[in-house]
């Protein structure tokens with residue numbers, strides 16, 4: 085009897101375990117935080133991973149870790165603000181692994197906070213170039229490849245700041261609202277072409293991006309979250325791999341908050 089229960093529970097575990105054997109994934113912002121965790125998780129689930137980042141040292145470190153665990157990965161240094169570099173990372177991934185099935189379009193910066201009348205012009209252009217144009221170039225070149233190969237799944241990283249106003253983060257909030265718009269637009273365009281496109285809208289997640297904020301402000305953030313803590317990159321990876329996997333086959337154009345109830 086016990087053996088039977090165990091067999092059933094193993095079967096259930098298997099049913100709910102996302103399987104990505106022979107899939108090829110591109111992850112941007114893979115050197116740190118959410119991108120790093122998702123790249124590693126995708127590889128443990130069987131995907132071959134092209135890790136993209138501007139940060140050569142940390143990006144290579146992630147790939148070495150993945151390879152040391154016996155999985156396949158390559159690091160491609162690229163600045164997502166440059167369309168030619170985005171085109172190159174897609175082409176190099178295909179040259180190396182033959183195709184692109186999964187795309188986590190995630191690289192981004194938050195920038196320093198400033199009221200709208202005080203924000204510097206360079207802060208506006210840097211934030212829009214990385215967070216919005218970088219995502220649009222990624223969508224463009226990856227979708228071209230997925231159309232040729234017959235389909236795929238994409239997750240963009242938006243933010244709670246893409247769902248509601250965030251004072252002192254005008255450029256960031258605008259860029260992330262843009263990511264939400266891009267997700268819905270592209271999802272509709274490619275829904276009948278076997279390419280699913282969704283976004284996650286994280287609240288405050290413990291990554292190097294947030295860890296730089298001073299401890300007093302961190303405490304204030306935690307108190308303001310209904311679940312009373314910041315999220316983890318593990319929780320982000322759980323959602324991203326689900327959305328990239330076949331288990332999410334009827335989900336496209338969705339923007340899913342992952343924020344401890346903050347935007348509820």
Ligand SMILES: NC(=O)c1ccc[n+]([C@@H]2O[C@H](COP(=O)([O-])OP(=O)(O)OC[C@H]3O[C@@H](n4cnc5c(N)ncnc54)[C@H](O)[C@@H]3O)[C@@H](O)[C@H]2O)c1
Pocket residue numbers: 112113114115116117118119136137138139162163164165190191192193194214218241242243244285286287288289290291292293294
């Ligand atoms: N941490 C949070 O609380 C939070 C909340 C909401 C949304 N986000 C979003 O999540 C995404 C990942 O953030 P994170 O917290 O993991 O940050 P992170 O700083 O830990 O990682 C971001 C990575 O993106 C890379 N990157 C930045 N600009 C780049 C460029 N031009 N070209 C290539 N790579 C570049 C960085 O080198 C870094 O490795 C971002 O889009 C961010 O806006 C984060």
